[in-house]
Amino acid sequence: MTADVGVSFVMPVLNERDYLEHAVASVLAQDVDGPTELVLALGPSTDGTTALAEALAAADARIRLVDNPAAHIPVGLNAAIRASRHPIVIRVDAHSELSPGYTRRAIATLRRTGAANVGGVMSADGRTAFQKAVARLYNSPVGLGGGAYHGGAREGEAESAYLGVMRREVLDEVGLFDESIRRGEDWELNLRIRQAGHLVWFDPELSVTYWPRESWWRLARQFHATGAWRGELVRRYGRSNGLRYFAPPALVVLLVVAAVVGALQLTGVLRGILSLIASLVYLPLVAYALLVIAVGLAPGKRSVRERLWMMLVLPTMHLSWGLGFLAGVLRGAGDIVDASRLGDRNTPLP
Known part of the structure; x- marks a missing residue:
C-alpha cells in the first residue's frame, strides 16, 4: 500500500432511521490520507430509512447508493463492495459508530502486521435501561463473550474480526461474502481468509460503538436467527x-x-x-x-x-x-x- 490509500466503506442498511445519520457521520468524519467513499446497500426499509439515505447522498458526493432488494446482509455487502473502487474495504454497520481515528489506526495496523483483515472491539452501548443491560452483557464474558472483539485486551492473531478492515486484493483472491449464509457470514469469510494463508488480526485500540436491539422481543428474534446460522x-x-x-x-x-x-x-x-x-x-x-x-x-x-x-x-x-x-x-x-x-x-x- 502506498502512503495515500483510498478507502471504501460499505454498509448494508435496513430500517435504521434512528441510527443511520449518526453511523454515516462517524464514517465521513474519519481522517484518511487518500480518497474515501461510503457505499450504502439499501434494503426495502419501511421506516423512512431510504429517503434519509437519499438525502444524505444528495448532500455529500462521497456517499453512493446501491439496491439490496433481498435485504440479506451478505448480498448487500457484496453489492456494495462490487460498486466500490478503493484498495481498502471497511465494513460498517448502520447500528454502529466508528471511533475517531479508527480508519487511520486500522490502516497502520494492516501495514505493520501484513494482515489481510483487521478488527477491533465491539463496544456495545445503550440509551435506555434495556439497551444498557444488553450492552453490558454483550461486553461481558458471561453474556456474549468468547471472541476477542467482545472485550479482548491482547493484540494478536484472531479467528474473526468485528466488521473488518480488509485488503481488496485478498477479497478478490478468496471471493466475497458467501451469499447463502444469512448470519455468521463474517466468520465464514475470515475462515476462508485464514485457510488461504492470510492473517486476521485483532487490535484492541480499534473501537466501534454498537447499539443493541431496543426491545426484548427483537433481541430474542435476533439471537434465535444467529444461533440457527451458527448451527448451520x-x-x-x-x-x-x-x-x-x-x-x-x-x-x-x-x-x-x-x-x-x-x-x-x-x-x-x-x-x-x-x-x-x-x-x-x-x-x-x-x-x-x-x-x-x-x-x-x-x-x-x-x-x-x-x-x-x-x-x-x-x-x-x-x-x-x-x-x-x-x-x-x-x-x-x-x-x-x-x-x-x-x-x-x-x-x-x-
Whole structure:
C-alpha cells in the first residue's frame, strides 16, 4: 500500500432511521490520507430509512447508493463492495459508530502486521435501561463473550474480526461474502481468509460503538436467527467452530432433561436411589440461576430497572441462541433470517 490509500466503506442498511445519520457521520468524519467513499446497500426499509439515505447522498458526493432488494446482509455487502473502487474495504454497520481515528489506526495496523483483515472491539452501548443491560452483557464474558472483539485486551492473531478492515486484493483472491449464509457470514469469510494463508488480526485500540436491539422481543428474534446460522455453520464446517458455541445449546438440553426428570419424579416413575441420582441434573441449572442473579447484583452504578433487565436478558440471549442452534444443527438454517428489524413484533419466531 502506498502512503495515500483510498478507502471504501460499505454498509448494508435496513430500517435504521434512528441510527443511520449518526453511523454515516462517524464514517465521513474519519481522517484518511487518500480518497474515501461510503457505499450504502439499501434494503426495502419501511421506516423512512431510504429517503434519509437519499438525502444524505444528495448532500455529500462521497456517499453512493446501491439496491439490496433481498435485504440479506451478505448480498448487500457484496453489492456494495462490487460498486466500490478503493484498495481498502471497511465494513460498517448502520447500528454502529466508528471511533475517531479508527480508519487511520486500522490502516497502520494492516501495514505493520501484513494482515489481510483487521478488527477491533465491539463496544456495545445503550440509551435506555434495556439497551444498557444488553450492552453490558454483550461486553461481558458471561453474556456474549468468547471472541476477542467482545472485550479482548491482547493484540494478536484472531479467528474473526468485528466488521473488518480488509485488503481488496485478498477479497478478490478468496471471493466475497458467501451469499447463502444469512448470519455468521463474517466468520465464514475470515475462515476462508485464514485457510488461504492470510492473517486476521485483532487490535484492541480499534473501537466501534454498537447499539443493541431496543426491545426484548427483537433481541430474542435476533439471537434465535444467529444461533440457527451458527448451527448451520457447524453442519458445514464441523470442528472449525469453537467449543464456546456449544454452551447455550447444552443449557437448553439440560433444561429439557431436567423437565423430563421432574415429571418422572412427580409421577412416581423415578424414586429412591434412581431419583436421587437423576436429581444431579438440577445442580448445573441451580449454578446457572445463581450466576444470573449474581450478574444482576454485581457491583456497579446501575439502576434497579437495568439490573432486573440484565437478569432477564442473560437467559434470553442464551436460550434463544441455544434453541436456534439446535434447530440449525438438526435441520439446517434454511431461510431463517434476522427478523428483528422486519415486520411486526408479534410475528412468531421463524
